[in-house]
Amino acid sequence: MTASRAPAEPAVREFESTVERVDGREVVLSETYFYAESGGQPADRGTLAGVLVDDVRERDGEVVHVLAEDPDDATGAEGSVAPGEVVTGVIDDEFRTYCARAHTASHVLYGAARRTCEDLGYAGFDISPEKVRVDLTTAEPLDDAALVELERLSNRAVWDSRPVTWEVLPDAEARDREGIAFNAKTEEGAMGDGASVRVVTVEDWDVAACGGTHVENTAEIGPITALDRSNPGEGVTRVEFAVGPTAVDRGATIHAAALESATAADTNVDDLPGEVRRLRGEVDRLGSALRDARSDLLRARLGEFPTAEVDGVAWAVGSLADADPNDLREPATELLESDAGVDALAAVGTGNAPFVVVATAPDADADAGAVVDAVTDEFGGGGGGGPTYAQGGGLDADPDEVVAWLRDR
8 A cells, every 4th residue: 555645744845766566657656745636635746757747546545646648659658667666756846835725725714614604514625726615514505794704714814823733543533523524525535544534633723634735834825815605506605715826816806896996986995885885776766767767758659659440449559669569568558547548559669670569458359469469470470478468579571561450450
């Protein structure tokens, strides 16, 4: 068995080891400091004997290094290393450092959630190059205020420079430890030989079963910036955040957007939320007033339609420009309920997409849906509706022709 030394000694970036076995591009060493993908943390990058490492996997208790294929060598990586040979492994320092910071940051965020969420549980974790996600089970979904508080508390824990330690404990002792976050499915790397558990502790903040690599102090994490939250499943809240340069850039982007918005609103950043709420209320008020005015205008235009009697029903029939059929129901109904002496109404929309809207009073001897069906049978298109309101579109005719047909039918 060749377990990785990376979780125990995450600071090691270069080492020598003896090749135990080579199978094509797969190499097994007597000892390795490469981290094999596990529990949401990706595999280390780097080189082995000067050859790029494509992947690192744990298989049957062994750490398998998958070397990149050399395009100039028909045999691939096989032959570049041989059993019994002592080779040098070099771990990509930038990527390992990022993963360690990101993994410890996920523990810090979970510690913050312990202080803000009820019935908290751990449901998953993943590190990608641009962001980190932590899936939490909570009594209630997190809102914007809760997300901001998680970010604030996490950065406080970073600022407080809390020591981070790890140890291997007997399984029973680890499970008895108060407050430990334990998820055997997502932290399989922490289980070791089954009789022991690796436990990572952020001093006075969080304790969890974990097999990943970590920094030794929260101050090494740097800024943590919350990016988003979502609900991928019932009872699960996914929190996505950034650490390192991505967090710095994201924070700068947010700050710039806040300053620009404050300038546009003629206020300052502190007062921006209140000003936005005020403007939102003003927009809603003006929007409502505009809709009312448009409805009044449409009713007035409908009221100007010439009237004609068809089968004993007083019809108002005409055409409308710059109108939407969905906006006509209310003004048409109001016109029919007024004292205009009209029992039914047919409006034909002009423009690139002619339409017809038909409305009838409840006691009128006319069926709006039947009239629309007759129009579409005559002029093409389609539509539908009930006896008092119906509409059709896609008419293949000049609007004036449709109006004339409605008046003379």
